[in-house]
Amino acid sequence: MPRAFASSRALAAEELSDTPLRWPRPSRLEVELELPGKRMAAGMQALGVSTVGDLLEHLPSDSREARTLATLRAGEQATVAVEVRSIVARPVRRRGMRPLVEARVADATGTMRATFFNQPWLVDRYPPGTRLLLHGKTDARGGFSVAHHALGGEAAAPQPGAGEGQAVAHYPAADGVTSTQILTLVQGVRDALEDVVEALPASIRVGERLPGRASALAAMHFPRHPEDPEGGRRRLAFEELLLSQLVFLRRRAGRRARTGAAVLGERDALGGRWLEHGLPFELTGDQRRAIEQIAGDLERGAPMQRLLMGDVGSGKTVVALYAMLQAVGHGCQAALMAPTETLAEQHFATIQGLLGGELVTAELLTGSTPAARRRGILGKLSSGELSLIVGTHALIEPDVAFDALAVAVIDEQHRFGVRQRAALEGSLAEPALAEASSAEPPAAGRTLDRAARSGRTVPHTLHMTATPIPRTLALARYGDLDTSTLRELPRGRQPIDTQLVCGDEERAQAYAQLRAELAAGRQAYVVCPLVEEVEDGESSELGVRAAKAELVRLREGELAGHELELLHGGMKAREKQRAMAAFASGQAQVLVATTVIEVGIDVPNATAMLVENAERFGLSQLHQLRGRVGRGEHRSRCLLVASSGEAGSGRLAALVRHADGFRLAEIDLAMRKEGELAGTRQSGLGYFHIARLPEDAQLLERARSCAEAILAADPELCSPEHVLLGLAVERLHGGQAPTPIPA
Ligand code: ADP
Ligand code: MG
Numbered sequence: 001m002p003r004a005f006a007s008s009r010a011l012a013a014e015e016l017s018d019t020p021l022r023w024p025r026p027s028r029l030e031v032e033l034e035l036p037g038k039r040m041a042a043g044m045q046a047l048g049v050s051t052v053g054d055l056l057e058h059l060p061s062d063s064r065e066a067r068t069l070a071t072l073r074a075g076e077q078a079t080v081a082v083e084v085r086s087i088v089a090r091p092v093r094r095r096g097m098r099p100l101v102e103a104r105v106a107d108a109t110g111t112m113r114a115t116f117f118n119q120p121w122l123v124d125r126y127p128p129g130t131r132l133l134l135h136g137k138t139d140a141r142g143g144f145s146v147a148h149h150a151l152g153g154e155a156a157a158p159q160p161g162a163g164e165g166q167a168v169a170h171y172p173a174a175d176g177v178t179s180t181q182i183l184t185l186v187q188g189v190r191d192a193l194e195d196v197v198e199a200l201p202a203s204i205r206v207g208e209r210l211p212g213r214a215s216a217l218a219a220m221h222f223p224r225h226p227e228d229p230e231g232g233r234r235r236l237a238f239e240e241l242l243l244s245q246l247v248f249l250r251r252r253a254g255r256r257a258r259t260g261a262a263v264l265g266e267r268d269a270l271g272g273r274w275l276e277h278g279l280p281f282e283l284t285g286d287q288r289r290a291i292e293q294i295a296g297d298l299e300r301g302a303p304m305q306r307l308l309m310g311d312v313g314s315g316k317t318v319v320a321l322y323a324m325l326q327a328v329g330h331g332c333q334a335a336l337m338a339p340t341e342t343l344a345e346q347h348f349a350t351i352q353g354l355l356g357g358e359l360v361t362a363e364l365l366t367g368s369t370p371a372a373r374r375r376g377i378l379g380k381l382s383s384g385e386l387s388l389i390v391g392t393h394a395l396i397e398p399d400v401a402f403d404a405l406a407v408a409v410i411d412e413q414h415r416f417g418v419r420q421r422a423a424l425e426g427s428l429a430e431p432a433l434a435e436a437s438s439a440e441p442p443a444a445g446r447t448l449d450r451a452a453r454s455g456r457t458v459p460h461t462l463h464m465t466a467t468p469i470p471r472t473l474a475l476a477r478y479g480d481l482d483t484s485t486l487r488e489l490p491r492g493r494q495p496i497d498t499q500l501v502c503g504d505e506e507r508a509q510a511y512a513q514l515r516a517e518l519a520a521g522r523q524a525y526v527v528c529p530l531v532e533e534v535e536d537g538e539s540s541e542l543g544v545r546a547a548k549a550e551l552v553r554l555r556e557g558e559l560a561g562h563e564l565e566l567l568h569g570g571m572k573a574r575e576k577q578r579a580m581a582a583f584a585s586g587q588a589q590v591l592v593a594t595t596v597i598e599v600g601i602d603v604p605n606a607t608a609m610l611v612e613n614a615e616r617f618g619l620s621q622l623h624q625l626r627g628r629v630g631r632g633e634h635r636s637r638c639l640l641v642a643s644s645g646e647a648g649s650g651r652l653a654a655l656v657r658h659a660d661g662f663r664l665a666e667i668d669l670a671m672r673k674e675g676e677l678a679g680t681r682q683s684g685l686g687y688f689h690i691a692r693l694p695e696d697a698q699l700l701e702r703a704r705s706c707a708e709a710i711l712a713a714d715p716e717l718c719s720p721e722h723v724l725l726g727l728a729v730e731r732l733h734g735g736q737a738p739t740p741i742p743a
Contacts, residue, residue, distance in 0.1 A: 586605060
């Protein structure tokens, strides 16, 4: 029962209906736009804009600076903000054409004649005194042909004495509707800004010094100062980032609250014992810390969701094996899934080596496991006889069932295909959560664990990646995962001597270095960007080396007399295995390959790598490639061959200077351009419309800590100051619907 202000007196119905309406009235944002013409309607539909609110949220992609008339040069395209002084229609001689409209327009710096084609009605629409934004081209005689035009409104009026032109919003357009037309439409709904709901609590706005939502939108659509659009964008970006972090953190909290996992609480169960006695080396500090964190996760009874990042060779497998052995030690099962057969085989070999004398039943299951053997393995998995399994996505086939899977390790999750990943996330990661919050039961056989199907427990999950992700991106992408990082390399690792090679002379020296390694009994990789030479010699591919041709050339030329093998992704699995076996056994001394060697090859005796056309690879990728050498006791070298222009670029120099993958990932990120980031956006790097990474990294950090503080005080977002925020979270991310862990 509503009561009168500052009293306990109940308000009568008439009194209530007489109450003056207050802003905002968000329902008015739901009103459908009225658009002139079908073409424009179709265009706006293509842009996803159908209501007033949509239009206000259709943000400018940038702002063009309106030019002053005095600075226009003949033949130039420009946007100007002007006032109409006089306007007339003139008949055109050619038949079928509508009269021209000519206007004399002015700003603070001068006047000019503007011509509008084919729109005689403008004479009535733009009477003298009207302020306009015109986009078009100047002609040789000082006239201006108008391509798009819009009412300029007050904000667009030239500031007398300002000298410079002002910012004019420029919108993503579509067939049937131009940026300038969109601006006109936005001007038409400007009053609706008062109906925009402010979701950010005042305390945060004040603390972060951010404008209100409506002001931010106004600053973007109708900038008065050059810095307005960016100021507005940052405010909206902050909100977007805050909402995403709230979603991540609530998802994590929800997972912990709603789903259970095996309590692996005895620290000196198998895993702990094995660490004490079974290891042939001492753990690095980072490994010890990661294991400590994992031990904490495993004993909590809520499913672990941890991301373990560490450079190649940093010793992730040891850490993962600890978690797996803790499961086994508590009478449960553990699985490790790798994206390729080679990697799965290697993990299996590493694990068997590391297990030493421990009596643990372990098997390998991949696509090439023979049917009979596979049947046997599946039987033992479902009976619980088999404790530890390593494999590829063969592990998530519908007929694979575990008796009691408690720990699942997923290596290089981002290398799995989209469909496999979905299965994986649905099965390994959060089956019970999916079940708890969706009406439909999970597809039969989709889950790895019978217990999980019943919705009671899910496996602890450890995601491993050798691609170091700077903290910013980790937050944006894996904000609901806990992270552990192995920065420190095991003791005794020698840094890899990295050199840039340009020009024929240096190339000749590089081959001499390779030959010296081979003569000393070591082995070498030669990496090429392409498998085969491009036949019709597309210019962009000129001078790019191909593995097949290099193999032939080197056999006859610089590396004559040595055993060379070829390895590339197009080869049949059996051929690949044979080539790798030949190299691993030392029978072949040189492996000429594409980037397929980036993952999965571990030959400690290989001490040299020569990368052709290094400029064509990403920084992180080169770092991964380089990690194929320096894995043994001998000092290793990496020779980056690049065209001289590219060699001077900072990217390759960074690789020479830094050995730390995290440092390189940060440099890589900082050097990436907008376009490249757009590409990574598609691959799930972040799903932001307004925020930009890495530029908004600091904003993201602040959004994260705000989100943490908000949820610490009000986990359900139900206190009055957070209700609107909670609604915004729900609107933006579909409420409780569990989205798969982005990878
Ligand atoms: P990653 O998976 O991170 O590339 P691995 O776990 O495969 O690294 O470890 C690489 C090699 O280093 C393995 O042979 C492993 O046994 C060894 N190793 C791991 N940790 C240490 C350590 N602390 N000291 C010495 N060697 C280690
Ligand atoms: Mg490994």
